[in-house]
Amino acid sequence: MTERRTAREAVALVADGFTELPYPAGDSAGEAAPAPRPDGPLGWHGYDASRARATERTGEQESVICGTADVEGTRAVLIAFEFGFLGGSLGQRTGDRLEAAYTYARAHRLPVVSLVATGGSRMQEGMLALTQLQRVARQSALTRAAGLPQIAVLRDPTTGGGWATLGAGADVILALPGAQVGFAGSRVRPPDADPAAYTAQAQLAAGAVDAVVRPRELRGELGRWLRLLTVPSAEAAPPPRALGATDLPRTGWDAVQRARSSRRPRAARYLDAYFTYRVAIEGDRCGGTDRAGMLCGFGEHQGRTVAYAAQTGTATRPAGYRTAARLIRLADRLGIPVLTLVDTPGAANDAQAERQGVGAAIADVFGAVAAARGPITTLLIGEGGSGGALALAAPGNTWATPDSYFSVIAPESAAAILKRGPREVEATAEQLRIRPQDLVELGVIRGVVGG
Incomplete structure (x- = not known):
């Protein structure tokens, strides 16, 4: 007591x-x-x-x-x-x-x-x-x-x-x-x-x-x-600068390997570099947390408040998505801009995730981003795996680092769906056009950030 x-x-x-x-x-x-x-x-x-x-x-x-x-x-x-x-x-x-x-x-x-x-x-x-x-x-x-x-x-x-x-x-x-x-x-x-x-x-x-x-x-x-x-702002948060590689990947598979590298900077390093100080919110208020997969909170950047929801490179759990949705709605209500960092091979798809409502949790984030009246800025810092990554991405204001990729699904899974063998995974990655420069050309992201 x-x-x-x-x-x-x-x-x-x-x-x-x-x-x-x-x-x-x-x-x-x-x-x-x-x-x-x-x-x-x-x-x-x-x-x-x-x-x-x-x-x-x-x-x-x-x-x-x-x-x-x-x-x-x-x-x-x-x-x-x-x-x-x-x-x-x-x-x-x-x-x-x-x-x-x-x-x-x-x-x-x-x-x-x-x-x-x-x-x-x-x-x-x-x-x-x-x-x-x-x-x-x-x-x-x-x-x-x-x-x-x-x-x-x-x-x-x-x-x-x-x-x-x-x-x-x-x-x-x-x-x-x-x-x-x-x-x-x-x-x-x-x-x-x-x-x-x-x-x-x-x-x-x-x-x-x-x-x-x-x-x-x-x-x-x-x-x-x-x-x-208590410090609202109508201005969008600027995307963080790239902390890893500065040169663009040569091939689609090269982009995948760089994004999956253990040496690539992760969300915590980006947040520490971006904010003077920050405080975290925890949990989805429904009995769950995803501390390993989603970091959410508020921080000070160049004298003003920015909210953040950042994936950490793991498969995001339902509680992580619900926590991010809570963060985005709270920031929007208080007039605070949001920064999201996308980095996940995809949403968790195990039996426990299904029992915990992963589909509804992803839908909740899509809905929170779509309904937000204030500005949201997104930086893709690693893997962008399917809808589990796209849910956090701001339409029209998403950027990428040179050591990242965004794909409709992981190249291995895409090859399996297309009934291709393991030797065709690299070619499939190239066909998907998942490199940062491809994403710019396709109009999926605004640009590639430098260091």
């Missing part, structure tokens, strides 16, 4: 100059209003006394505090849960405060950072408490439509409706080590449930969390995310 902090300690961990927002009428910390019904909307005996004890213990009037603060130079609306106040549970007044915070964020064009620590909805308010999740979801959707980023920091514990709305519904999800994270709280899980499944690390492995960050590093990490996500 991670160290538990109060709401105000959590705010102080990441921000300076916290100024609490005015709370809605009817909130005991806000404007004067008619006295609330005794013991809440359900008349739950002892509820008022429980609230009074929670206030005495924590110094807070509700389970959440909301305000503005400076996070490493970026102003943001902060929402911080006080777990000591009735388990950080959501009630009607909590919903009032959350709605007011989101409304303020949209009115002042500020990102929203939620420091979540909650056990879920408040039992003493019954269904009226549960329906606050609909209010939160609505406010989050409006803020998303306004093009403002939402970042969640998962503290201990983050369970129930708080996880299913403010937590899992955020654009970027960070978590503290050891935090309990899951829809089911510790008291309502099956008796034989593995507790390790309900942790920040388990959620990271399942693709539901972007990063687990140590407390002393949280402020800097959050600051980097906020800087990157």
Whole structure:
């Protein structure tokens, strides 16, 4: 279990100059209003006394505090849960405060950072408490439509409706080590449930969390995310320069061999050379990751933010495609240009990939690229194998390095489909016209980048 902090300690961990927002009428910390019904909307005996004890213990009037603060130079609306106040549970007044915070964020064009620590909805308010999740979801959707980023920091514990709305519904999800994270709280899980499944690390492995960050590093990490996500740009990202060979391949088979060479620069090297710094998103939010095959995130290039989705030279898994689609849609919503690096022999085609919906995952990327309103730039840096590679390619703005090729299918597979023998693979590669210079002549790519 991670160290538990109060709401105000959590705010102080990441921000300076916290100024609490005015709370809605009817909130005991806000404007004067008619006295609330005794013991809440359900008349739950002892509820008022429980609230009074929670206030005495924590110094807070509700389970959440909301305000503005400076996070490493970026102003943001902060929402911080006080777990000591009735388990950080959501009630009607909590919903009032959350709605007011989101409304303020949209009115002042500020990102929203939620420091979540909650056990879920408040039992003493019954269904009226549960329906606050609909209010939160609505406010989050409006803020998303306004093009403002939402970042969640998962503290201990983050369970129930708080996880299913403010937590899992955020654009970027960070978590503290050891935090309990899951829809089911510790008291309502099956008796034989593995507790390790309900942790920040388990959620990271399942693709539901972007990063687990140590407390002393949280402020800097959050600051980097906020800087990157709040700098929109209408300009397309320039393609990276070539880091490998500079001369063009002589034959189609020569192009294939160079693209498959273990000495050729891969995606990580291109990203490191292109960005001053970068941060990664992880996972498809559907239970999967493809860390070996797809790198996604945001970085700073020449003073502005560029999102990236980069294949690493392996067969791309369904989770990799879904993560890329998530990245492209998020960048487009925030007005951030996208760079994609294409490098795969093709999509994974094993039985597991089929069970995980590889076709639908590829279709998702095609759809995200096609629907993007902002600019996407693509650089082919190695193998471009069939639709699994083309899905990431920007129509009309795709470039290639000299040590790459793009093909309707791998030459070996093409020869097999055409019922040709192994000795005819090289000739087939030549017939397919897959060299970078061929692709330029065919109008498939814009040009070949130099070093």
